[in-house]
Amino acid sequence: MTRLMLAALIGSTAIPALAEEVNVYSHRQPELIQPLLDAFTQETGIPVNVAFVEKGLVEKLKAEGDRSPADLILTVDVARLGEVKDAGVTQPVQDAALDAAIPANLRDADHNWYGLTTRARIVYANKDRVADGEVTTYEDLADPKWKGRLCTRSFTNDYNVALTAAHLAHHGPEATVTWLEGIKANLAKKPDGGDRDQVKSIWAGECDISLGNTYYMGKMLEDPEQKEWAGSVRIVFPTFQDGGTHVNVSGVAMTTSAPNKDAALKLMEFLASDAAQKIYAETNYEFPIKQGVALSPVVESWGSFTPDSVDLTEISRLRPEALKLIQQVDVDG
């Protein structure tokens, strides 16, 4: 080997090795994401930089264009994953390890995003004022027997838009309008706050049932004040009449301009690994997406359920129509 060849070799390997890093734009909370990223850096030596972008993620990525430092987007809800895909700020990633770890119905058919955890959208029911078996389906939430007894966050929130999209997939637009009107008629008060605020309202006696995501139960139990709210309710896994319980994801997507593609793919694979899935399960009370990874004991105590059969690509596709119907009915009004 000539000196020139050696210099070229050192030059070409040393520079990328020094520059290897991953930049993440995240919608997810810092305290949840950091333990995962630290574990990745410990295993691979690759540093990860995170920018928490609460709002305007698509606008930011579009404005930055090809010069964006971002490699990966971490976010919750198929609505937001669909939004970044539709905006053209993500690229397809074909990867055997990701395909093996993540079931096909929980990742984008075009490989633009991958689910990393799941969460069910369930009913929190007051332990005293709601009998066992009194609420079993999502359709039932529109029944007049719940008049003045139902609390929810805004129906234009992504979580409720996805649930409405699932209803749309099962029953079509006409029945969905009727369902939304029924829900609106049953509301104890104007939708406000997050999922945990609705449980607080149940605890305070303002309503008897609410819609919420499963992991909030775990989060409430960790908090001295919210623990009391959590104690006033039990989790009911409703199903669609002709389906199962509505499940959504948190997920990851690679940006169109990703400057550190190889390292970013390593991080994607890591997030779908047993080690990372265990962290997700235990720190955020989510359901690991990978088969064989244990649930947190708290989550396990809520019991099992059958996830709905409508796949998330379909939910994502129906999202704009669902939002239109929610606005037409003016559920929050």
Ligand SMILES: [Fe+2]
């Ligand atoms: Fe949430």
